[in-house]
Amino acid sequence: MDDFIVSARKYRPMTFDSVVGQQSLTTTLKNAISSGKLAHAYLFCGPRGVGKTTCARIFAKAINCLNPNSEGDACGTCESCMAFNQQRSMNIHELDAASNNSVEDIRELITQVQIPPQTGRYKVFIIDEVHMLSASAFNAFLKTLEEPPSYVIFILATTEKHKILPTILSRCQVYDFVRITTKDTIDHLRNVAQKEGYTAEDEALGLIAQKADGGMRDALSIFDQMVSFTQGNLTYDAVCQNLNVLNTEHYFKITEHIINKDITQCLLHFDSILQKGFDGGIFTGGLASHFRDLLMSKDVQTLPLMGKSRQWQERYIAQSQHCQPKFLYHAIKLCNDCETTYRTSRNKRLQVEICLIQLVQLLEDEPPASGRSPENKLKPIQQTTGTNESSQQPSSAPAVHPATKVAEPTPNISVPNKPVLSSFNRQTEQAAKPKVMSGFGPSLRKQKPEQKTETNTDTEQPKSEHLPLDMDKFRVEWYNFIQSLPRESQAMAQRMRDMRPTLMGDDTIGIEVNNTQVEQYMNSILPTLSAHVRKVLHNDFITFKIIVTEVQQATLKYSKPELYNKMSATNPFLNELKDAFGLVIE
């Protein structure tokens, strides 16, 4: 059996041209070599695994080659090149500063610097992770770096450029290595797969590229793992499973449910994802990326930024037809916010569920996307008045109060209905109450405040809105309001999350609090809270009742001095005892 060589080593580039994703940089280096204008110190900066050390080695080999070609590449056949290829060249020294960062290590290096090369022209010293050198090692090194012998070239490499002292930076030619793009990574991996005789789907390679995040070494080592997991047949599904990545199909499906404004299916699908053992935070992060890709697919120019194959691009384009850019902006923001607060949230599942509900609401607030009429089954109340589709009028007419029909204005046909979440609309019996219905007609025309001008032609000026109060919808707004509270109110916000507002009358919501301090706070924010829910729920009659629960009040904790005062009030001897022993209560 052949010895297995990891792909990152086996396919380590040997020439500048085979270095992936750093074209402009390798061209500059080649030009420097062919024109003979070499600096005595270089600094290679960039993320891990993008080819810094590889380029340093190729560079060292090229400048020592006895017959370099006109483009600055090593011949690969001369004595010096052979020595490099067989890793026995005496002209290259590598020092890993991460583990050899003491003054002694640098002194040893300086001794090496003094010895001229036996064969070839240059001695190249590669110092990896140079930012890890200790301060004293740096100082010991500075003098040599400034005035090295003519046959010495230093190549310093670092992942953290900002940690390099200005004194070092000013003595080096700086080269910034960039993250390797997903496309370049996929191309390279495909190449390796072909050479090794593996089959690999582009999407599978895309997943690996994403996971490697711009590092080729990481990409190749993940690739090796996947090859051994899948016996050389890298399908998208298999790689998804092994990398524990959520299949993109789920995101397409969830987005479809959102577009259909089907909250029930959204929540059920999310549940099935949790059942598979995936983390809700990863799900929201992935959903944000999915919306981002949908946004990218709306414009031909941004299409390549997705880094997906043609086949997948078409699927994204198809789905993006049903999403307005504005919805996508907000959706990305919502998912991103949810992902940020997810870690600190106590009820993580609810956090994601609220996010999904809000995503559906985003669409409900929007005018319908082209070619897709709003799903009216979700809005039973408005539907009964026939404001959206006149064809539905006959069947729904009996349910409508006569006054509503008289006041029904024609311009409102184009006005999209305000959302009423069918799945959560369990308060439908409220809609049937005559009291509600009397105020219902005029309120319809004011469903959207900005549409007010359209109703001005009416003789009857509605003064207030009065849609029936839907508690499920209210709870969503309650959480929205809590999330909008300023940072300094986070402690109170946490208490509010634990509160369970209940419906006490037609439009009265009871909020139980367990002490007067919370009561005071609630009273202070009540005007803002009322204004918010009245506006969003289109009901100007919503009132709140703060109830301080007695049971909780009795169990309030006393501080030690309070307790003492209370005890001493009933038993004055305590004071004498306290004075006699000189006790202090604190």
Ligand SMILES: [Zn+2]
């Ligand atoms: Zn050569």
